[in-house]
Amino acid sequence: MTKRPIRIGVQLQPQHADYKSIRATAAAAEEAGVDIVFNWDHFYPLYGDPDGMHFECWTMLGAWAESTSRVEIGALVTCNSYRNPELLADMARTVDHISDGRLILGIGSGWFEKDYNEYGYEFGTAGGRLNDLAEALPRIESRLGKLNPAPTRKIPVLIGGGGEKKTLRLVAKHADIWHGFGDAETIERKVGILKQHCADVGRDPAEIEISCGVGGSPSPSAPPAELGPKLLAHGVTLFTVGIGGPNYDLGVLREWIDWRDAQNS
Template sequence: MTDRPTRIGVQLSPQHVTMQQTIDAARRLEEMGVDAVFGWDHFFPLTGDPDGAHFEATTQLAAWAASTERVQLGPLVFCNSYRNPDLLADVARTIDHISNGRFIFGIGSGWFERDYLEYGYDFGTVGSRLNDLAAALPRIRARWERLNPPPVGAMPILIGGKGEQKTLPMVAEHADIWHSFVGPDELPHKLDVLRRACEARGRDIAEIEVSNGASVRDGVGGVGFDRLDALHAVGTRLFTIPLSGDDTPDGYDLERVESFLRWRDGKDA
C-alpha cells in the first residue's frame, strides 16, 4: 500500500448549483491537477435547503466524462439499492467508454432514508442493505464480462464503509479501492481486519488503495495537515475533499483545493 503515489480527489456534491457549474468545476479541477473528481448518488441535497437544486448521479457523471480528458471520475458512491445490478453495470460500462477508461466504480449500500421513501425504494435495515450489496457485486462483475463491448480496461471498484463483519470482507473480495472516514488512530486496526480478510481470499492487501475523506478544515492557509499526515503515515494514499454548490455565492470554492495539491506534491517529492 505505502509505495503508491499520494492522490487528491474532490467530491463535487451536485446540490445548490447548475449543471453547467458542475461541468465547469470538473474541467477546472482537471486543469489544476487533481487525480479524481467524484459525485454522489442522492436525489436531494444533504445540506442547506433540503429542496434546493439537485441532479441525478449517472447522467451527471456521463456529462463530466464527455467534458474532461485526463482526470479519473466516478461516484462516491453509487447506492446499490436504486438500480438493478446488471443495469448499473451497463451504465458504468457506458460511462467508462465515454471517458475512455477513466471511470471509478464506487458503490455502497445506501443510507439516506429520504431518497428511498420519496423514490419508492424499500429502505430495509443496515444489515439487509449490506446483504443486498454483497449479492449485487458478483452480478455486476459478471455482467461486465458479458457486455459487448466490455469496459475499456480493468475498471477500479471502490467500496465505501468500515464495518468489520460485512463491509471489509466485501472490500477484500471485490475492491481495488477502500474508502472510509476512519481516523488515524482506528485505521491500523481496520487495516489488520482487512489484511486478514484478504489473506483468507488469497489476495494481497497491497492490491487495495486506501482512501479517506479529507476535510476542508484541513490545510486551511496551507497548514493544518496533521490528520492527513497521520493517515498517510499508516497507509492512506487517496484523500478526497468535499465541495458543495453552496460553498460560495458563485458555487464551488475551488481555491480550497490548492493547498491540498501542494501537500500531495510535497509527499511524493
C-alpha cells in the same frame, strides 16, 4: 512492491448549484491538477435546504466523461439499491468507453432514507442492504465479463463504508479501492481489520488502495495538525476533499494538490 503515489480526489456534491457551476468546477479541478473528480448518488441535498437544487449522479457522470479529458471520474458512492446490478454494470461500461477508460465504479449499500421513501425503494435494514450489496457485486462482475464491447480496462471498483464485519469483508473480496472516514486512529484500526479479512479470503492487501475523506489543510501548521502525514502513515494514499455548492471553493483542494506534489517528488 512499487510504492503507490499519493492521489487527490475531489467530491463535487451536486447540491444547491446549477449544472453550469458544477461543470465549470469540474473543469477547474481538472485544470488545478486533481486526480479524480467524484460526485455522489443521492436525489436530495444532504445538508442545507433539504429540498434544494440537486442533480442525478450517473447522468452527470456521462456528461463529465465528455467534458473532462484527463481526470478519473466516479460516484462516491453509487447506492446499490437504486439500480439493477446488470444495468449498473452496463452503465459503468458505457461511461468507461465515453471517458476512454477513466471511470471508477464506486458503490455502497445505501443509507439516506429520504431518497428511498421519495423514489419508492424499500429502505429495509442496514444489514439487509449490505446483504443486497454482497449479492449484487458478483452479478456486476459477471455482467462486465459478458458485455459487448467489453470495458476498455478492468474498471476499478471502490467500495465505501466502514462496517467491520460485512463491508470490509466485501472490500477484501471485491474492491480495488476502499474509501473510509475518520481520524488517523480510526483508519489505522479499520485497515488492520481489512488486512485480516484479506488474509481470510486469500487476498494481498497491497492490491487495495486506501482512500479517505479529508477536510481542512494537510499541512502541519493548520488544524487538524499533520492530517495528511498521519493518514499516510496508516496506508492512505487517496485523499478526497468534499466541496458543496452553490459556491464551490477549491482553495483547500489546491492545498492538498500542492502537498501531494511535494510528497510524490
